Amino acid sequence: MTLLRNSIFLLLALLLAVPAQAGHHDEGPVKPAIVLAAFGTSYPEAVKSILNIKAKVEAANPGVPVRLAFTSNIIRRIWQKRQNDAAWKNAHIDIPEEVLYVKHPLATIADLQNDGFRDITVQSLHVFAGEEFHDLTTLVGSLGSIRTLKPRHAPFVRLALGRPALGMPGEAHPYTEDLAKAAKTLKADVEHARKLDAALVYMGHGNDYFSTGIYSEFQKVLQAEYDYPIYIGCVEGFPGFDDMAKTLKAAGKKNILLKPFMIVAGDHATNDMAGDEDDSWKVMLTKAGYKVTPDLNGLGMNDAWAGLYVDHVKDAMAAQPDAK
Incomplete structure:
Protein backbone atom coordinates (compact mmCIF):
# COMPACT_ATOMS: atom_id res chain seq x y z
CA MET A 1 0.00 0.00 0.00
CA THR A 2 2.85 2.35 0.81
CA LEU A 3 4.36 1.85 -2.64
CA LEU A 4 0.98 2.39 -4.32
CA ARG A 5 0.28 5.51 -2.25
CA ASN A 6 3.69 6.97 -3.11
CA SER A 7 3.14 6.21 -6.79
CA ILE A 8 -0.23 7.98 -6.74
CA PHE A 9 1.28 11.05 -5.04
CA LEU A 10 4.07 11.13 -7.64
CA LEU A 11 1.59 10.90 -10.52
CA LEU A 12 -0.56 13.68 -9.07
CA ALA A 13 2.50 15.88 -8.67
CA LEU A 14 3.48 15.33 -12.28
CA LEU A 15 -0.03 16.05 -13.55
CA LEU A 16 -0.21 19.27 -11.55
CA ALA A 17 3.24 20.38 -12.67
CA VAL A 18 2.73 19.92 -16.42
CA PRO A 19 -0.10 22.45 -16.93
CA ALA A 20 1.76 25.03 -14.86
CA GLN A 21 4.86 24.69 -17.02
CA ALA A 22 2.87 24.76 -20.26
CA GLY A 23 1.02 27.87 -19.19
CA HIS A 24 4.10 29.79 -18.14
CA HIS A 25 7.07 28.58 -20.09
CA ASP A 26 5.93 27.48 -23.54
CA GLU A 27 6.90 30.92 -24.89
CA GLY A 28 10.29 30.77 -23.18
CA PRO A 29 11.75 33.21 -20.63
CA VAL A 30 10.93 36.90 -20.94
CA ALA A 172 3.95 60.95 -15.53
CA HIS A 173 6.99 63.07 -16.39
CA PRO A 174 6.20 66.82 -16.63
CA TYR A 175 7.91 68.21 -19.70
CA THR A 176 8.94 71.35 -17.82
CA GLU A 177 11.17 69.19 -15.63
CA ASP A 178 12.72 67.68 -18.75
CA LEU A 179 13.41 71.18 -20.11
CA ALA A 180 15.18 72.13 -16.89
CA LYS A 181 17.33 68.99 -16.95
CA ALA A 182 18.15 69.45 -20.64
CA ALA A 183 19.25 73.04 -20.04
CA LYS A 184 21.83 71.93 -17.49
CA THR A 185 23.47 69.61 -20.04
CA LEU A 186 24.45 72.57 -22.24
CA LYS A 187 26.71 74.29 -19.72
CA ALA A 188 29.88 73.60 -21.75
CA ASP A 189 28.35 75.32 -24.80
CA VAL A 190 27.57 78.42 -22.76
CA GLU A 191 31.09 78.48 -21.28
CA HIS A 192 32.52 78.22 -24.80
CA ALA A 193 30.38 81.16 -25.92
CA ARG A 194 31.46 83.24 -22.92
CA LYS A 195 35.13 82.70 -23.78
CA LEU A 196 34.41 84.00 -27.29
CA ASP A 197 32.29 86.85 -25.92
CA ALA A 198 29.69 85.51 -28.35
CA ALA A 199 25.96 85.00 -28.37
CA LEU A 200 25.10 81.30 -28.47
CA VAL A 201 22.87 80.46 -31.44
CA TYR A 202 21.41 77.00 -32.00
CA MET A 203 19.88 75.71 -35.22
CA GLY A 204 17.05 73.29 -34.51
CA HIS A 205 15.32 71.13 -37.09
CA GLY A 206 11.75 72.06 -36.28
CA ASN A 207 8.71 70.84 -38.18
CA ASP A 208 6.14 72.28 -40.57
CA TYR A 209 3.28 70.11 -39.29
CA PHE A 210 3.63 70.35 -35.50
CA SER A 211 3.81 73.36 -33.22
CA THR A 212 7.47 74.04 -32.55
CA GLY A 213 6.86 76.50 -29.73
CA ILE A 214 8.86 74.17 -27.50
CA TYR A 215 12.04 75.72 -28.96
CA SER A 216 11.05 79.21 -27.82
CA GLU A 217 10.10 77.87 -24.41
CA PHE A 218 13.40 76.07 -24.10
CA GLN A 219 15.25 79.22 -25.20
CA LYS A 220 13.60 81.02 -22.28
CA VAL A 221 14.66 78.25 -19.89
CA LEU A 222 18.26 78.46 -21.15
CA GLN A 223 18.41 82.23 -20.79
CA ALA A 224 17.08 82.00 -17.24
CA GLU A 225 19.47 79.18 -16.32
CA TYR A 226 22.61 80.94 -17.55
CA ASP A 227 21.65 84.63 -17.70
CA TYR A 228 23.27 84.77 -21.12
CA PRO A 229 22.17 85.59 -24.70
CA ILE A 230 21.13 82.18 -26.09
CA TYR A 231 18.87 81.83 -29.12
CA ILE A 232 17.25 78.97 -31.03
CA GLY A 233 15.97 79.09 -34.59
CA CYS A 234 14.56 76.31 -36.75
CA VAL A 235 15.05 75.08 -40.30
CA GLU A 236 11.32 74.32 -40.39
CA GLY A 237 8.52 76.01 -38.46
CA PHE A 238 8.73 78.64 -35.73
CA PRO A 239 10.98 80.34 -34.77
CA GLY A 240 12.65 80.58 -38.16
CA PHE A 241 15.92 82.32 -38.99
CA ASP A 242 14.31 85.77 -39.32
CA ASP A 243 12.52 85.38 -35.97
CA MET A 244 15.77 84.38 -34.29
CA ALA A 245 17.79 87.16 -35.97
CA LYS A 246 15.45 89.89 -34.68
CA THR A 247 15.85 88.86 -31.05
CA LEU A 248 19.57 88.22 -31.53
CA LYS A 249 20.12 91.82 -32.60
CA ALA A 250 18.91 93.07 -29.24
CA ALA A 251 21.70 91.18 -27.44
CA GLY A 252 24.31 93.61 -28.75
CA LYS A 253 26.92 90.89 -29.33
CA LYS A 254 29.24 91.11 -32.33
CA ASN A 255 30.36 87.47 -32.13
CA ILE A 256 28.27 84.32 -32.53
CA LEU A 257 28.93 80.70 -31.59
CA LEU A 258 26.74 78.75 -34.01
CA LYS A 259 25.83 75.16 -33.14
CA PRO A 260 23.30 72.53 -34.28
CA PHE A 261 20.50 71.84 -31.84
CA MET A 262 20.17 68.38 -33.35
CA ILE A 263 21.42 64.95 -32.30
CA VAL A 264 23.81 64.81 -35.26
CA ALA A 265 25.72 67.41 -37.25
CA GLY A 266 24.56 66.09 -40.60
CA ASP A 267 23.26 67.71 -43.77
CA HIS A 268 21.40 70.61 -42.11
CA ALA A 269 24.35 71.50 -39.88
CA THR A 270 26.96 71.12 -42.61
CA ASN A 271 25.09 72.96 -45.35
CA ASP A 272 22.13 74.97 -44.02
CA MET A 273 23.96 76.11 -40.92
CA ALA A 274 27.69 76.25 -41.68
CA GLY A 275 27.80 76.04 -45.49
CA ASP A 276 29.18 78.63 -47.91
CA GLU A 277 25.98 79.13 -49.91
CA ASP A 278 24.26 82.52 -49.71
CA ASP A 279 21.31 81.12 -47.73
CA SER A 280 23.34 79.37 -45.03
CA TRP A 281 23.01 80.79 -41.52
CA LYS A 282 26.76 81.36 -41.29
CA VAL A 283 26.79 83.45 -44.46
CA MET A 284 23.64 85.41 -43.64
CA LEU A 285 24.86 86.23 -40.13
CA THR A 286 28.28 87.21 -41.47
CA LYS A 287 26.65 89.58 -43.97
CA ALA A 288 24.67 91.04 -41.07
CA GLY A 289 27.97 92.07 -39.46
CA TYR A 290 28.64 89.23 -37.03
CA LYS A 291 31.82 87.22 -36.62
CA VAL A 292 30.54 83.64 -36.73
CA THR A 293 32.25 80.59 -35.24
CA PRO A 294 30.48 77.36 -36.33
CA ASP A 295 30.79 74.28 -34.12
CA LEU A 296 29.88 71.09 -35.97
CA ASN A 297 29.16 68.82 -33.04
CA GLY A 298 25.72 67.30 -32.62
CA LEU A 299 24.00 67.00 -29.27
CA GLY A 300 24.77 63.28 -29.23
CA MET A 301 28.47 64.06 -28.76
CA ASN A 302 27.59 65.77 -25.47
Whole structure:
Protein backbone atom coordinates (compact mmCIF):
# COMPACT_ATOMS: atom_id res chain seq x y z
CA MET A 1 0.00 0.00 0.00
CA THR A 2 2.85 2.35 0.81
CA LEU A 3 4.36 1.85 -2.64
CA LEU A 4 0.98 2.39 -4.32
CA ARG A 5 0.28 5.51 -2.25
CA ASN A 6 3.69 6.97 -3.11
CA SER A 7 3.14 6.21 -6.79
CA ILE A 8 -0.23 7.98 -6.74
CA PHE A 9 1.28 11.05 -5.04
CA LEU A 10 4.07 11.13 -7.64
CA LEU A 11 1.59 10.90 -10.52
CA LEU A 12 -0.56 13.68 -9.07
CA ALA A 13 2.50 15.88 -8.67
CA LEU A 14 3.48 15.33 -12.28
CA LEU A 15 -0.03 16.05 -13.55
CA LEU A 16 -0.21 19.27 -11.55
CA ALA A 17 3.24 20.38 -12.67
CA VAL A 18 2.73 19.92 -16.42
CA PRO A 19 -0.10 22.45 -16.93
CA ALA A 20 1.76 25.03 -14.86
CA GLN A 21 4.86 24.69 -17.02
CA ALA A 22 2.87 24.76 -20.26
CA GLY A 23 1.02 27.87 -19.19
CA HIS A 24 4.10 29.79 -18.14
CA HIS A 25 7.07 28.58 -20.09
CA ASP A 26 5.93 27.48 -23.54
CA GLU A 27 6.90 30.92 -24.89
CA GLY A 28 10.29 30.77 -23.18
CA PRO A 29 11.75 33.21 -20.63
CA VAL A 30 10.93 36.90 -20.94
CA LYS A 31 14.06 38.60 -22.26
CA PRO A 32 14.47 42.41 -22.33
CA ALA A 33 15.92 44.47 -25.18
CA ILE A 34 16.25 48.14 -26.10
CA VAL A 35 15.72 49.84 -29.46
CA LEU A 36 17.17 53.32 -29.97
CA ALA A 37 15.04 55.03 -32.61
CA ALA A 38 16.79 58.05 -34.14
CA PHE A 39 15.84 60.13 -37.16
CA GLY A 40 19.22 59.06 -38.52
CA THR A 41 21.94 60.59 -40.65
CA SER A 42 23.66 59.80 -43.94
CA TYR A 43 26.89 61.54 -42.87
CA PRO A 44 29.49 58.97 -41.74
CA GLU A 45 31.17 61.42 -39.36
CA ALA A 46 27.84 62.35 -37.78
CA VAL A 47 27.10 58.71 -36.96
CA LYS A 48 29.46 59.07 -33.98
CA SER A 49 26.82 61.12 -32.15
CA ILE A 50 24.30 58.28 -32.30
CA LEU A 51 26.89 55.66 -31.41
CA ASN A 52 27.96 57.73 -28.41
CA ILE A 53 24.40 57.66 -27.07
CA LYS A 54 24.20 53.93 -27.74
CA ALA A 55 27.42 53.33 -25.80
CA LYS A 56 26.03 55.22 -22.81
CA VAL A 57 22.76 53.25 -22.88
CA GLU A 58 24.66 49.95 -23.15
CA ALA A 59 26.88 50.85 -20.21
CA ALA A 60 23.81 51.61 -18.09
CA ASN A 61 22.08 48.34 -19.09
CA PRO A 62 24.71 45.56 -19.02
CA GLY A 63 23.57 42.31 -20.57
CA VAL A 64 20.62 43.90 -22.39
CA PRO A 65 20.97 44.04 -26.19
CA VAL A 66 20.67 47.55 -27.63
CA ARG A 67 19.75 47.93 -31.31
CA LEU A 68 19.68 51.01 -33.54
CA ALA A 69 16.82 52.01 -35.83
CA PHE A 70 16.34 55.05 -38.10
CA THR A 71 12.87 56.54 -38.52
CA SER A 72 13.72 58.49 -41.70
CA ASN A 73 12.83 56.59 -44.87
CA ILE A 74 15.13 58.77 -46.97
CA ILE A 75 18.13 58.18 -44.71
CA ARG A 76 17.61 54.41 -44.64
CA ARG A 77 17.41 54.25 -48.43
CA ILE A 78 20.81 55.97 -48.65
CA TRP A 79 22.35 53.35 -46.37
CA GLN A 80 20.65 50.56 -48.31
CA LYS A 81 22.34 51.73 -51.51
CA ARG A 82 25.70 51.76 -49.77
CA GLN A 83 25.32 48.13 -48.72
CA ASN A 84 26.13 47.03 -52.27
CA ASP A 85 28.73 49.70 -52.98
CA ALA A 86 32.08 47.99 -52.43
CA ALA A 87 34.10 51.15 -53.13
CA TRP A 88 32.12 53.17 -50.59
CA LYS A 89 32.45 50.48 -47.93
CA ASN A 90 36.20 50.20 -48.51
CA ALA A 91 36.51 53.96 -48.04
CA HIS A 92 34.47 53.87 -44.81
CA ILE A 93 35.64 50.74 -43.02
CA ASP A 94 34.95 52.40 -39.65
CA ILE A 95 31.18 52.34 -40.22
CA PRO A 96 29.74 49.48 -38.15
CA GLU A 97 27.34 47.00 -39.76
CA GLU A 98 24.57 48.03 -37.39
CA VAL A 99 24.58 51.42 -39.16
CA LEU A 100 25.22 50.15 -42.68
CA TYR A 101 22.32 47.70 -42.35
CA VAL A 102 20.13 49.89 -40.15
CA LYS A 103 16.38 49.21 -40.32
CA HIS A 104 13.08 50.89 -39.55
CA PRO A 105 11.92 50.56 -35.91
CA LEU A 106 9.15 48.20 -37.10
CA ALA A 107 11.67 45.77 -38.61
CA THR A 108 14.04 46.12 -35.66
CA ILE A 109 11.30 45.33 -33.15
CA ALA A 110 10.15 42.37 -35.28
CA ASP A 111 13.69 40.98 -35.45
CA LEU A 112 14.05 41.16 -31.68
CA GLN A 113 10.68 39.54 -31.09
CA ASN A 114 11.58 36.77 -33.52
CA ASP A 115 14.78 36.19 -31.53
CA GLY A 116 12.78 35.72 -28.34
CA PHE A 117 12.82 39.21 -26.84
CA ARG A 118 9.32 40.01 -25.59
CA ASP A 119 10.09 42.87 -23.19
CA ILE A 120 11.19 45.69 -25.49
CA THR A 121 11.80 49.33 -24.69
CA VAL A 122 11.88 51.68 -27.67
CA GLN A 123 13.74 54.86 -26.78
CA SER A 124 13.21 57.89 -28.98
CA LEU A 125 16.41 59.76 -29.79
CA HIS A 126 14.43 62.72 -31.11
CA VAL A 127 14.81 66.16 -29.57
CA PHE A 128 11.12 66.92 -29.07
CA ALA A 129 7.74 65.30 -29.54
CA GLY A 130 7.17 66.26 -33.17
CA GLU A 131 6.18 64.43 -36.34
CA GLU A 132 8.74 61.62 -36.15
CA PHE A 133 7.94 60.93 -32.50
CA HIS A 134 4.21 61.01 -33.23
CA ASP A 135 4.64 58.30 -35.86
CA LEU A 136 6.87 56.27 -33.53
CA THR A 137 4.23 56.53 -30.80
CA THR A 138 1.58 55.26 -33.21
CA LEU A 139 3.80 52.36 -34.27
CA VAL A 140 4.66 51.24 -30.74
CA GLY A 141 1.08 51.67 -29.55
CA SER A 142 -0.27 49.60 -32.43
CA LEU A 143 2.18 46.74 -31.89
CA GLY A 144 1.59 46.82 -28.15
CA SER A 145 -2.18 46.52 -28.66
CA ILE A 146 -1.90 43.07 -30.26
CA ARG A 147 -3.98 40.56 -28.30
CA THR A 148 -4.05 36.79 -28.66
CA LEU A 149 -6.65 34.20 -27.61
CA LYS A 150 -4.19 32.90 -25.05
CA PRO A 151 -2.40 35.81 -23.36
CA ARG A 152 0.80 33.78 -23.05
CA HIS A 153 1.01 33.69 -26.87
CA ALA A 154 1.04 37.49 -27.18
CA PRO A 155 4.13 38.70 -29.07
CA PHE A 156 5.09 41.13 -26.30
CA VAL A 157 4.91 41.02 -22.55
CA ARG A 158 5.88 44.68 -22.57
CA LEU A 159 6.48 47.18 -25.37
CA ALA A 160 7.33 50.57 -23.87
CA LEU A 161 8.29 53.91 -25.40
CA GLY A 162 10.78 56.35 -23.88
CA ARG A 163 10.13 60.07 -24.31
CA PRO A 164 12.30 62.50 -26.32
CA ALA A 165 14.94 64.70 -24.70
CA LEU A 166 12.59 67.66 -24.20
CA GLY A 167 9.79 65.47 -22.90
CA MET A 168 6.26 64.80 -24.06
CA PRO A 169 2.69 65.60 -23.00
CA GLY A 170 1.43 63.81 -19.92
CA GLU A 171 1.46 63.75 -16.13
CA ALA A 172 3.95 60.95 -15.53
CA HIS A 173 6.99 63.07 -16.39
CA PRO A 174 6.20 66.82 -16.63
CA TYR A 175 7.91 68.21 -19.70
CA THR A 176 8.94 71.35 -17.82
CA GLU A 177 11.17 69.19 -15.63
CA ASP A 178 12.72 67.68 -18.75
CA LEU A 179 13.41 71.18 -20.11
CA ALA A 180 15.18 72.13 -16.89
CA LYS A 181 17.33 68.99 -16.95
CA ALA A 182 18.15 69.45 -20.64
CA ALA A 183 19.25 73.04 -20.04
CA LYS A 184 21.83 71.93 -17.49
CA THR A 185 23.47 69.61 -20.04
CA LEU A 186 24.45 72.57 -22.24
CA LYS A 187 26.71 74.29 -19.72
CA ALA A 188 29.88 73.60 -21.75
CA ASP A 189 28.35 75.32 -24.80
CA VAL A 190 27.57 78.42 -22.76
CA GLU A 191 31.09 78.48 -21.28
CA HIS A 192 32.52 78.22 -24.80
CA ALA A 193 30.38 81.16 -25.92
CA ARG A 194 31.46 83.24 -22.92
CA LYS A 195 35.13 82.70 -23.78
CA LEU A 196 34.41 84.00 -27.29
CA ASP A 197 32.29 86.85 -25.92
CA ALA A 198 29.69 85.51 -28.35
CA ALA A 199 25.96 85.00 -28.37
CA LEU A 200 25.10 81.30 -28.47
CA VAL A 201 22.87 80.46 -31.44
CA TYR A 202 21.41 77.00 -32.00
CA MET A 203 19.88 75.71 -35.22
CA GLY A 204 17.05 73.29 -34.51
CA HIS A 205 15.32 71.13 -37.09
CA GLY A 206 11.75 72.06 -36.28
CA ASN A 207 8.71 70.84 -38.18
CA ASP A 208 6.14 72.28 -40.57
CA TYR A 209 3.28 70.11 -39.29
CA PHE A 210 3.63 70.35 -35.50
CA SER A 211 3.81 73.36 -33.22
CA THR A 212 7.47 74.04 -32.55
CA GLY A 213 6.86 76.50 -29.73
CA ILE A 214 8.86 74.17 -27.50
CA TYR A 215 12.04 75.72 -28.96
CA SER A 216 11.05 79.21 -27.82
CA GLU A 217 10.10 77.87 -24.41
CA PHE A 218 13.40 76.07 -24.10
CA GLN A 219 15.25 79.22 -25.20
CA LYS A 220 13.60 81.02 -22.28
CA VAL A 221 14.66 78.25 -19.89
CA LEU A 222 18.26 78.46 -21.15
CA GLN A 223 18.41 82.23 -20.79
CA ALA A 224 17.08 82.00 -17.24
CA GLU A 225 19.47 79.18 -16.32
CA TYR A 226 22.61 80.94 -17.55
CA ASP A 227 21.65 84.63 -17.70
CA TYR A 228 23.27 84.77 -21.12
CA PRO A 229 22.17 85.59 -24.70
CA ILE A 230 21.13 82.18 -26.09
CA TYR A 231 18.87 81.83 -29.12
CA ILE A 232 17.25 78.97 -31.03
CA GLY A 233 15.97 79.09 -34.59
CA CYS A 234 14.56 76.31 -36.75
CA VAL A 235 15.05 75.08 -40.30
CA GLU A 236 11.32 74.32 -40.39
CA GLY A 237 8.52 76.01 -38.46
CA PHE A 238 8.73 78.64 -35.73
CA PRO A 239 10.98 80.34 -34.77
CA GLY A 240 12.65 80.58 -38.16
CA PHE A 241 15.92 82.32 -38.99
CA ASP A 242 14.31 85.77 -39.32
CA ASP A 243 12.52 85.38 -35.97
CA MET A 244 15.77 84.38 -34.29
CA ALA A 245 17.79 87.16 -35.97
CA LYS A 246 15.45 89.89 -34.68
CA THR A 247 15.85 88.86 -31.05
CA LEU A 248 19.57 88.22 -31.53
CA LYS A 249 20.12 91.82 -32.60
CA ALA A 250 18.91 93.07 -29.24
CA ALA A 251 21.70 91.18 -27.44
CA GLY A 252 24.31 93.61 -28.75
CA LYS A 253 26.92 90.89 -29.33
CA LYS A 254 29.24 91.11 -32.33
CA ASN A 255 30.36 87.47 -32.13
CA ILE A 256 28.27 84.32 -32.53
CA LEU A 257 28.93 80.70 -31.59
CA LEU A 258 26.74 78.75 -34.01
CA LYS A 259 25.83 75.16 -33.14
CA PRO A 260 23.30 72.53 -34.28
CA PHE A 261 20.50 71.84 -31.84
CA MET A 262 20.17 68.38 -33.35
CA ILE A 263 21.42 64.95 -32.30
CA VAL A 264 23.81 64.81 -35.26
CA ALA A 265 25.72 67.41 -37.25
CA GLY A 266 24.56 66.09 -40.60
CA ASP A 267 23.26 67.71 -43.77
CA HIS A 268 21.40 70.61 -42.11
CA ALA A 269 24.35 71.50 -39.88
CA THR A 270 26.96 71.12 -42.61
CA ASN A 271 25.09 72.96 -45.35
CA ASP A 272 22.13 74.97 -44.02
CA MET A 273 23.96 76.11 -40.92
CA ALA A 274 27.69 76.25 -41.68
CA GLY A 275 27.80 76.04 -45.49
CA ASP A 276 29.18 78.63 -47.91
CA GLU A 277 25.98 79.13 -49.91
CA ASP A 278 24.26 82.52 -49.71
CA ASP A 279 21.31 81.12 -47.73
CA SER A 280 23.34 79.37 -45.03
CA TRP A 281 23.01 80.79 -41.52
CA LYS A 282 26.76 81.36 -41.29
CA VAL A 283 26.79 83.45 -44.46
CA MET A 284 23.64 85.41 -43.64
CA LEU A 285 24.86 86.23 -40.13
CA THR A 286 28.28 87.21 -41.47
CA LYS A 287 26.65 89.58 -43.97
CA ALA A 288 24.67 91.04 -41.07
CA GLY A 289 27.97 92.07 -39.46
CA TYR A 290 28.64 89.23 -37.03
CA LYS A 291 31.82 87.22 -36.62
CA VAL A 292 30.54 83.64 -36.73
CA THR A 293 32.25 80.59 -35.24
CA PRO A 294 30.48 77.36 -36.33
CA ASP A 295 30.79 74.28 -34.12
CA LEU A 296 29.88 71.09 -35.97
CA ASN A 297 29.16 68.82 -33.04
CA GLY A 298 25.72 67.30 -32.62
CA LEU A 299 24.00 67.00 -29.27
CA GLY A 300 24.77 63.28 -29.23
CA MET A 301 28.47 64.06 -28.76
CA ASN A 302 27.59 65.77 -25.47
CA ASP A 303 27.79 63.05 -22.81
CA ALA A 304 25.48 64.98 -20.49
CA TRP A 305 22.82 65.21 -23.23
CA ALA A 306 23.27 61.51 -24.00
CA GLY A 307 22.58 60.92 -20.32
CA LEU A 308 19.07 62.33 -20.78
CA TYR A 309 18.23 59.35 -22.97
CA VAL A 310 19.80 56.95 -20.48
CA ASP A 311 17.45 58.35 -17.83
CA HIS A 312 14.45 58.17 -20.14
CA VAL A 313 15.21 54.53 -20.96
CA LYS A 314 15.29 53.80 -17.24
CA ASP A 315 11.91 55.51 -16.73
CA ALA A 316 10.34 53.60 -19.64
CA MET A 317 11.67 50.25 -18.40
CA ALA A 318 10.31 50.95 -14.91
CA ALA A 319 6.83 51.82 -16.16
CA GLN A 320 4.15 49.21 -15.53
CA PRO A 321 3.08 47.34 -18.69
CA ASP A 322 -0.47 47.81 -19.93
CA ALA A 323 -2.92 45.17 -18.81
CA LYS A 324 -3.37 42.42 -21.38
